[in-house]
Amino acid sequence: MQLYNTLSAKERATLIEQAGKQRLTLSFYAYSKIGNPTLFRNHLFVLWNEQDVLGRIYVAHEGINAQLSVPADNFNEFKTKLDAIPFLENVRLNIAVEQDNKSFLKLKVKVRDKIVADGLNDDTFDVTNIGVHLKAKEFNELLADPNTVCVDMRNHYESEIGHFDGAVTPDVDTFRDSLDIIEEDLKEHKEDKNLLMYCTGGIRCEKASAYYKHKGFKNVFQLEGGIIEYVRQVNEEKLENKFVGKNFVFDHRRAEKISEDVIANCHQCGTPCDTHVNCENEACHLLFIQCDACKEKMQGCCSEQCQEVHNLPFEEQKELRKGTHNSNKIFKKGRSEVLKFKK
Structure with a gap:
C-alpha cells in the first residue's frame, strides 16, 4: 500500500500541464477527537491519492486542518467520500478566490501534536x-x-x-x-x-x-x-468589501487579490509592492516582498551576499550548505536586517 509520494514536484507539474484539466484549490478544518491520528492519516492518504488530490494536511488528536488541490471534474466524488467520514459530513469547504492548477504539487498528510501550533494546554x-x-x-x-x-x-x-x-x-x-x-x-x-x-x-x-x-x-x-x-x-x-489589499495564502500562489489597493512596500527599495517571494539562495529561502525591478537586479535574492552564493556553481552551493541547518530567517518570515524597507 502506497503511503507516500512517488513523484517530485517537477514531475507532478508536468503531469498537470499535460492533463490540461482545471483544478480547484480549497481548504477546510474540523475540531474532533481522533483516537488514532496515524491510522486516520494513512486512510486519507490512500483515499486522496486515488483521487489525484494534492495538498498539505495536518492531522492530530484534536482534528484536521487541510489545504487541497482537487481535480474539478472529480470534485463531486471527493465531496461524497469526504461526507462519508462522520465528523466531516457537510464540513464547510473554503473555495479559493483565485485558482491556480499548481497551487500544490504533492500530497502531504502529516500527523502533528496540534492542527494549528497554538502552544496552549x-x-x-x-x-x-x-x-x-x-x-x-x-x-x-x-x-x-x-x-x-x-x-x-x-x-x-x-x-x-x-x-x-x-x-x-x-x-x-x-x-x-x-x-x-x-x-x-x-x-x-x-x-x-x-x-x-x-x-x-x-x-x-x-x-x-x-x-x-x-x-x-x-x-x-x-x-x-x-x-x-x-x-x-x-x-x-453584493456587499461592501471592507478588506484592503491581498489575502496571504499558504500555497504556491502565496496570495489572493481581494482589492486593488497595494498597502505594502518592496522590502529592498520601498516602492509600493505586495508580492512575496522566497530568496533564490536555497540556504536562505527567506520570505520577503520584492518588486520586479529589484527581482531583476538582485536575481530574486534578499541580499548581495545571497546573490553571490546563488551565482556559485550548484555543487559549490551544496558544499556550503553541508552540515548546516537553514537559517532561522526562514521561520522568521520577513525578519532580516538586510531588508531596509520592512515595516
Whole structure:
C-alpha cells in the first residue's frame, strides 16, 4: 500500500500541464477527537491519492486542518467520500478566490501534536465554548460599531499585504505570540468592548475565541470561514468589501487579490509592492516582498551576499550548505536586517 509520494514536484507539474484539466484549490478544518491520528492519516492518504488530490494536511488528536488541490471534474466524488467520514459530513469547504492548477504539487498528510501550533494546554479551558460566528454582512455591521475592537489573528507577514479596514494587526511571528499581546492590550475592556476576530479560513479564531472567553472576555465574535468565505459572501450578496489589499495564502500562489489597493512596500527599495517571494539562495529561502525591478537586479535574492552564493556553481552551493541547518530567517518570515524597507 502506497503511503507516500512517488513523484517530485517537477514531475507532478508536468503531469498537470499535460492533463490540461482545471483544478480547484480549497481548504477546510474540523475540531474532533481522533483516537488514532496515524491510522486516520494513512486512510486519507490512500483515499486522496486515488483521487489525484494534492495538498498539505495536518492531522492530530484534536482534528484536521487541510489545504487541497482537487481535480474539478472529480470534485463531486471527493465531496461524497469526504461526507462519508462522520465528523466531516457537510464540513464547510473554503473555495479559493483565485485558482491556480499548481497551487500544490504533492500530497502531504502529516500527523502533528496540534492542527494549528497554538502552544496552549487545551486541558485548562473549554475549547468548545467558542465565540459567536458571524457572516460577512454581520461582520461588516459589527466592524462599524465604535464599541468594537477588530483584531487580525494572523502573523505580521500576512497582515502586511492585506487586512480589514481599521483592524489591529499585531506585529508577531506566530499565532501563539498574538494571544498574550492582545489580552494585555485589551485587559481594561474585557467586559465593555466587542472583541471581533478574523483569520484566513477561521481555524485560528476558533481556538482563540474559546481562549479569550476563558480569560474573561464577555463579547467575543469571529468571522465564520475567515477571509476566504467573507470574500465569497461579499461577491455573492453584493456587499461592501471592507478588506484592503491581498489575502496571504499558504500555497504556491502565496496570495489572493481581494482589492486593488497595494498597502505594502518592496522590502529592498520601498516602492509600493505586495508580492512575496522566497530568496533564490536555497540556504536562505527567506520570505520577503520584492518588486520586479529589484527581482531583476538582485536575481530574486534578499541580499548581495545571497546573490553571490546563488551565482556559485550548484555543487559549490551544496558544499556550503553541508552540515548546516537553514537559517532561522526562514521561520522568521520577513525578519532580516538586510531588508531596509520592512515595516
